[in-house]
Amino acid sequence: MISVLYQNEVYRLLKSRRFKVMLLLMLLPVVIYFFTHEEITEYSAKALEISFQINISQFLINFWASVIGQLIVIIIMSDLLASEIDRGTIRLLLVKPIKKSEIVFGKFFSGITTVSLIFGIPYLVMEIYMVLLYKSGFEGFTATFDDFLYALSVTILVLGSLGAVSMLLSVILSRPLYASLASFGLVFTAQFILPQLPFFDNPERFNLSYQIGVLLKRGFTLHTGLDTYKGDVTMSALFFLSVILLSLTFTLLGLYRKEYEG
């Protein structure tokens, strides 16, 4: 039953105009890179991989996982359940033999799938373009493919936790718009206000982009510039993972507690 819900949801999301606009927006770094890329002095798979790690990290930290990317995730994820509650269609699901946990997970994973495409496609396009640029063919592609996967996993882990939080807020508030606004509020308070407070050392770590840097450091060993991101990779990963799990649990609880007047 969860697969029916999941398939339907992914299909609906991929068909929406919102998805296409967001995907185009996320392709922007590729365009920028196309016009501004470095001069290539060495055509080898090794040189390609170093450059790929540097460029992907930069774009991820400064664009993909910055405010704009966070907005995209919040908008997508806070709509999943809240739109059903808001329009009353959740009642159609409640009279079907589908568990509430299946509803939550089906929705969450369909959102994550969409987010993976919105970010993964640009990463992949970037990778293919760079492989062509470095004329390193299939060898270059396989060399950078695990970097591509790693970057995507980091993105999904960090932004997925943000998405899970907005999903939780959307169930509490029952309105996609309010939930988006609340998520923005929460995230930006955490990112901009917390570092201002005097009693935290190393305050920039409250920034999601910063945490992306920390997480990338483990996989992108060829990019020494990432060493400036201080922090324990395992701790960060565990933190984001537990945010996801906790948010989903509370979302489920919220769904149990709620009444649907519709």
Next chain:
Amino acid sequence: MEHVIETKDLTKFFGKRNIIYHLNLKVPKGVVYGFLGPNGAGKTTTIKMLTAALRPTYGEIRIFGLEMPQKRVEIMKNVGYMPEVPIAYEDMTIVEFLTYIGRLSGLKKEEAIKQTKELMRYVGVGRLALNKIKELSSGQKQRVAFASALIADPELLILDEPTANLDPLGRIEFIGKIISLAKEGKTIFVSSHIVSEVEKMCNYVGLINQGRLIAQGRVSELTQIEETEYDIITSDNGKACEFLREKPYVREIWEEEGTIRVQVDPRFLDEFFLQFPKYLTSQGIRLKLFRPHTSPLERILMEKFNIGEESD
């Protein structure tokens, strides 16, 4: 399992307002149960509790003998539901919507598609198959909602004012469908405030007013009260009137648009029924119409609901 739906002291508060009071519904298997009551009586609220959209403040609900909402998933395998206001994914086409609902009900893809095709024809929206739900009229939406309730061939149908937006012919068709579904052995719980419709399709009723269940039972048993007011048309109304006017057991009689309305003293109903036909036969007057002035169900309603008394 004796009753398909059974509630025990079902009670609902909205804030401090007590909307449903100690409702003890008993819906036997295989009946068409008319849940009848005026606007605001609490029909929709009750149905929302039966379908897990609202939580009872206290009380129990058992459907197929299973506890709701704890056993919701199991129960819902065999329930078809039609909300008061049709809800649907407005951006889907009818085909997409019904197939999706069919799949969510546990049908395989091919089954869901087959059922969708059949049901679209059955409820009369076959030609609109590729229209989006948001492009439909409210009556058409209601037909789609009816189809979605039937899609998994459920044992129990819970329908909240299913005929509200249907045209007159649609209503007649709908009643026919309910009757034939009941013949297949399905249990149907249908809310309404239209007495004549309930009379035509239901063999069991629950009367609800201001959140209280006032009467419940088989229609034939509830309506075993003697009528005292009749409408009569004969081939010679003048003579018939003359005859009746002289009888002591006729309390009131008047003629209105060719119909005689007569009120009989309930103690002497036997005399009335013996003498009046005999007189007509002896005079060669033909009886064209003879019926109770109010329908039996309507009468119960009027008695039980104290019609005319302003209620809040």
